[in-house]
Amino acid sequence: GGQQESGAAADDTVKIGVSIWGYTDALGTKVYNFLNYAADALDAEVEFVATGFDTEQTVASIENLVASGCDAIIVCNSSDGVMPKLIKICDDNGVYLAQFFRKIADPEVLKIAESSKYYIGTTHEDEISTGYNLGKALAEKGVKTTAIISWNHGDATAEDRYTGYKKAFAESGIKILAEQWEIMVAEESAKAAESFMAAYPNLESIVVTGGSGEPLAGAVSAVENRGMTGKVQIVSTDFIPTLREDLASGRISAMSGGHWTDPFFSFMLAYNTVVGGYDADGWEELLMDMVYVSSAEDYDNYDKWFNGDVPPYTTEEIQNLAYTFNKNHTIGDLKAAAAAISLEDVMKRHAGMIK
C-alpha cells in the first residue's frame, strides 16, 4: 500500500478518525475514554464524529474526517449499504478505513470491500456464539420452555443471536412458545413478557436478545411484578448498571456483554496499517467473544478487572501491540489478542496489578 505518502510522513503524528453513533452515552463514553487512552499511549491523535446511526450523517462524517486530515478512519457504520460509499470516499482520498462492532454481511458489499485498497478490515463479536452460549446456559439450568423478545427483524446482530439461541434450544430440547420482535422500549417489553406469562402458564424462561438494556429491564420488571422471579428465568446480552443485584437476586440468570474493547482492536489495526506495520492490500477480520456472567461473583470480577483503575490493556501492553514500538509485532498477534480477551485473560495478564 501507499501508506508512506498518505500523511504519516507529512507530520509525524498519526491521526485516526472515529465515526461513531455518539460518545456521550454509556458505551460511547467507554469507547471514547479508552481510545483516547490508547492514543496517548501511542502519541497519536484521535478525532470523534457522532452520526446517530443516520446513513447520510455517516457519509458526511467520513467526508469530514477525511477533510480534517485523518490518516485512517474507524467507523461503526449504520448499515452495510453505506459501506460502498464510505469505501469510495476513502479510496479517492487515500485514507484507510476499518469498521468496529460490525461486519459486512451483504455479499455484494463484501466484494466491493475486498477489492478496495484502503478498506483494511473489522472487529466484531461472534453473535451466533453469544446466543448459543446463553441458550446452553438456560439448558443447564433445566429450563424446558422459553419465549423470545427481540428488536428488529433483519438486524444482523439480532438475527445472528436468534440463530445461536435456536441452535442451542434445538440441541437441548427447549420449546419456544412465543416470540415478539421490534421491541425497543421498556414498557413494550414488559407488556410482551406479561402477555407471554398470561398466555403460557408453563413458561419457564424469557430470552431478551438485546436492545441496550431497556427491553431487558421491562421484562425483568414484568416477571418480578407477577412474582415469578426465579420461576421464569431471564437471559440477555449487554450489561446494565443493576446487573450485579439482578444476578444476585435471580432476576437475571445469565448475561453476556462487556465487549466495549472491540473498537480498540480496530483502532490498533488502523494505526499499525498507517505506520506500515501491516500489509495494507488485504483486509482482516478480528473476532472477539463477549464476557459471560451468571452470578454476582462473576460480575464483581468483571467490574474489578475491566472497569477498575487499570484498563483491560495498559500503556505498555498497548505499545507492545504497536509496530512503532515493537517491530516484531504482526497482525497475527493482534488477532490473537482480540480472540483471547475475556475475564480470565485480563485476570491473568493483570494479576498482581489489582488488589
Place this chain on the structure above:
Amino acid sequence: MGKEIILSLKGLCKTFGPTKALDDVSFDIYRGEIRGLIGENGSGKSTAMSVVTGIHRKDGGEMVFNGEEYNPADLLSANQSGISIIMQEMNTIEGLTVSENIFLGHEKDYLVFGFKNMGMMNAAAKKLLEEYGLDEIDPSLDIGHFSFEERKMIELVKAVNFEPQLFIVDETTTALSQDGREKLYGIMKRLKEEGRSVVFISHDLPEVLQWCDTITVLRDGKFIDTVEKSSVDEDDLKRLMVGRELGEKYYREDYEKFEGSEKVLEIKSITIPGVLHDISLDLHRGEILGIGGLTDCGMHELGKVIYGAEKNYSGKVILSGKNVEITDIKQAIDLGIGYVSKNRDQEALMLYSSIRDNICLVCLDDLERGIHISDKTEKSFSEEFSKRLQVKMTSVEQFISDLSGGNKQKVSVAKWLAKGSDILILDCPTRGIDVKVKAAIYELMEELKERGKSIIMISEELLELIGMCDRIVILKHGAISGDVERKKDMSEEELIDYMI
C-alpha cells in the same frame, strides 16, 4: 315585452337535514326582465339560486333553461350554460391575484404550451376592469390587498364577463357603497337592455320596487306569488312575505326629548390614525345612541374600540359609574358591555357549536358553582333566553350553522340578554334580516331602554337610526360631522347632508 321564458323552475325541492329549504317551488323567469326575489330570512331565496347555479344539487323537480332540461353539475358548468351569480358571502380567494380570481376555472384561454400566460391574463383583466371604471385595481396584485367592496366589484366584473343570459345578484347591495350600488344598477339595466335577464335578491324593498319589473315572493321554502311591480306597494310586499298584516308598530313612537340621566360611558378623544379622529361622546342610562355614516366612515371601528377589541388607538373609553378605563374584551364583558358584531358568522357565533354553547359561553361566571358547571343549568338557562327571543330551533342543542340568518342574529343578541349587559353595542343589528325579525329586534331595544339599559346602535340605514335613537351622531372620514337629537319630523336628507 315578448314574454319568452328563459328559465323555468318546476316543483323544485331541496332539504338540508330536517330543514325543507325549498318545497315544490315553481316559477318562470322571462328574457329581458329584472326579477326581484324576496322573502323572509330563510325563506329559500339563496337556496333556490344556488340550485340554479349548481352550487347545491336539487332533491326533486326540474329546471328548464333556454328550452332545454338543465342540471348544472357545479358553478362552472352553470357559467358555461350562461348563468352567473354574485353570492351573498365573499367569494374571492386570497392568495390568488385579481386576474387569477377573475379567470378561475377559465384558464384554458390563457394557456400557451401548458404555460399560463400571466401577462396575457393580466392584460385581459385590466381591460375588463377598466370597462367598469375600476381603473385603480392592479390585476396582478393579490386580491387580499383590496377591500370588501372592491372585491365585491371584482366579483361583479367576473360574473358579468361571462356574458350571462341570466345574472343573479344575491343580496349584494348592503355590502356596497352608494357608488358601487349605482354601478351595479347600471349593469343590471344594461343587461336588461341587451335582452338578458337578472334576478335581484334584496331585503331593501324600496330598492326592489325601484329596479325590478316583476317580483317573486317566497315564504318558508314555498312559492307564494309573482307580481308586477306596478301593481304593488311596499306594504303589499311585506304582507306577501310575512303572510299576515304587520302590526302598525315598527319603530319607536315616543318623541319626547331624552332627559340626560346619569352618564354610563364616556368616550374620550378616540383616534386611530387614518380611521378615526378625536371622537368624544357620552352615553347615558336608558339612552339609545345612534352612530351613522358611510360604511368606511369609521363607525364600525368605533364600536370595536368601545368593546375593547381594538388595540391600536389613542384616547380613552371610561365606564363612568366605576370610573375604569376599558382596554380589553374580557374586561368590557365583565363590566357589562355587550357587542353584536356586524359580521355574525365571522365574529359573533361559533357556527359548528350548539345554541346552548353559544349563549352560555359569555355567561360562565353566572353558571359556575365553584369550579363546576352543570349541564342542567346550562340547558335551562339557554332555553330561557332563546325562547324569550323566539329563536326558531329544534332544541338548544341545534348547531348555529343550521339556523337561518335571522335566527342566528337572535342568538347573537340573546347571548347579551342572558349576560345581563347594561350597555349594548349593536353593529348593524338588522343587516340582511327580514321585516319580522327586524320588528322583534326594535321591540327588544325599546324594552331594554325602558329597563334602563343603554344602547349604541351603529347602522348604515338612516331610517332605523331616525326611528330608534334618542340622539344620532354622524361620522364622516372618521370625525363627527353631525349630532342631532330625536325629533318627530327628522328626514333622511338632513342626515345625508352630514355624511357627504
Place this chain on the structure above:
Amino acid sequence: MKELKYILLLICVPLAVYIVFSIMQPENFGSLNSILMLIQQCLLPSLAAFGFYFIITMGLFDFSIGANIVLSGIFGVMLSRSMGYAGLILGSLVCSAAIGFLNGIIYTRLRIPSIIVTVGLLMIYECFGKFLSSESVLSLDKSYRMLGSAPQNIIVSAAAMFVAIFLLKYSRIGTYIRAIGNNENIARNMGIKVDRYKVIGFLICGLFAGITAILTVSYSSSVAAQLRMSSMDRNFTPIMGCFVGLALKKYINPIIAIFIGEFTISLLINGLMTNGIDSTLQKVITGSFLLIIVSFTSYKNKARVVK
C-alpha cells in the same frame, strides 16, 4: 337514534375482537386474568390520550408527548433516589408541566404551527433526557414501584379520567378550549384569552403525560433516553385513541370513547401476538383497523378541527 348506534359500535367492536381471538386461541387468549392485564396495559396510552385530547380539540398537535413521558420519567426516577415517592411523583409532574408550559408558551409566542414547534422541541427534550441520564438505563428502585401494579395503577388512572371528564365538560377551561376549537376568532371576541387557554391546554396535556410517565416507569421499572425522534413512536397509540374520541364526541363522552378505543387496540395487539403474528404485521393490522374505525365513525362535515 344516532347516539345508540355509536354506543353500540363502541361496545360491539371490542367484543367482536374478543370473540374472534377467543375462538382462534381458546386456551391462551382472553382469560379473565388476561383481560385484567389488558385493561392495565391500556391505561398508559389512555392517560396520554386524555391530555392530548385537550390539545387536539383546539386543532393543535403535540408530538412531544412521547418525549415528555421519557424525560419526565427520567426526572422522576432520578429524584426518587433522594426523595422517594415524593421525588418520583413531584419530579415527573413538575417536569411534565414545565414541558407542557414551554410548548404552549413557545407555540403562542412564535406563532409557528404546533406540529413544527412540538417536533422541534421534542428533539430538545430527547437530548435533555440523554444529558440527564448518563447511564444508559435508569431503573426505579424496587421500593417505589407500587404505582405500577393493580389496583394502584387503576385507581390513579380512574382518578385522572375523572379529572379529564370534569375539566372537559364541567369546567370553564373545557368550555373555553372547546370554543377555541370551534372558532378562535369568535372565542377571542367573546373575551376569552385565547393564548392563555392554549397554554393551559398544553399544560394539561403535559400533566397527563407526566401521570403517564409515573405509571410507565413504575410499570416497567426503568426508563432510558430515546433519541432521533424515536420517542415519536409513543405518540401513535394515544393519537389514535384521540381520534376515536373526536369522531364520537357528538355521541358519547370523548374521554370514555378514548378509553374504550385504547382497550380495543390492546386487545387486538394481544390477540395478534398470541396468534404468533409478526410484530410488523401487527402494526399494519392495528393501523389499518383504526383508520377504518375512525373513518366509519368520523363525522363528516366542516366542523372538523384538523384537516
Place this chain on the structure above:
Amino acid sequence: MKELKYILLLICVPLAVYIVFSIMQPENFGSLNSILMLIQQCLLPSLAAFGFYFIITMGLFDFSIGANIVLSGIFGVMLSRSMGYAGLILGSLVCSAAIGFLNGIIYTRLRIPSIIVTVGLLMIYECFGKFLSSESVLSLDKSYRMLGSAPQNIIVSAAAMFVAIFLLKYSRIGTYIRAIGNNENIARNMGIKVDRYKVIGFLICGLFAGITAILTVSYSSSVAAQLRMSSMDRNFTPIMGCFVGLALKKYINPIIAIFIGEFTISLLINGLMTNGIDSTLQKVITGSFLLIIVSFTSYKNKARVVK
C-alpha cells in the same frame, strides 16, 4: 420595500452562518470544494420539500414522505438489478407516484385528517419496504450510481426545481391548489374539483419523493428498510424548508426560498459537525435555529394554512 427586506434576509442568513464558521474553523470549513459538497447535500431535502410544498399549501400534511423515499428507493434498487437505469428511475417514480396517489385517495375517501392518514400509511409503507428487502441492506450496483454525483445530481435537481416552479405558478394545477389552500369552500363553489386536486397534490408530492429517492440511493449507494416510524426523521428537514417557503411566499418564489433554506440548514449542520458538535446537539441547534428563522419571517395573519 418589504420584498427587499426578505430577499436580503435570505441572502444574509446563510452568509452570516458561513462567515461565523469560517472564522471559527478557517482550515476545515468553507472551501469552495466543500460548498459544492454542501450544495449537493442539500439537494435531497430540497427536492422532497418541493413536493411537500404542494401539500402544505392546501393545509394538508404528509408524514409519509420519508417512508416513500425509503420504499421507492428499495423498489428502484431492486428493479435496477434487472433493468438498469430504467429500472431504477421508473421503479422509484412509479412506486412513489403510487404511494402519493394512495395517500390522496385514502385521504379524500376516508375524510380523516391527513396527518393521521399519512402516519397510519407510513407504517404500512415501512413494513412493505421490510417485506420487499428481505436482505437487510440493498446496495445499488456500482454501474448505476451516476445520478448520485455532480453534475448529474445538480442537473436533475435543477430540472425538478424548474418543474416545481412551473407547476406552482404557471399551471392550472398550481392555481387550483393555491385556491384550495386559501379557501376550500369557495374553490369548490367555483367548480374546482377539490378532491381531485388534493389527490393530484399528493401525487406530485409523491413524485418528488421518488426523485429524492433516486438521488438518495445514488448518493449513499444503498438503502435499507426503516421501521417503527424511524422514516419520520427524514421528514423533518424538508418540512422545515417548506415552512421557510410558506413564510416567504408573499415576497419571493417559495420554491427558491425552500432551496436557500435547505442550503442554510446544510451549511449549519456542516459547520457544527466541523466544530465537533455532537449529532444530537446538531439537530437541536438546527431545529432551534429554524424555529427562530421561521418565526421571524412568519407572516402573522389569519391566512396561516396550518395551525
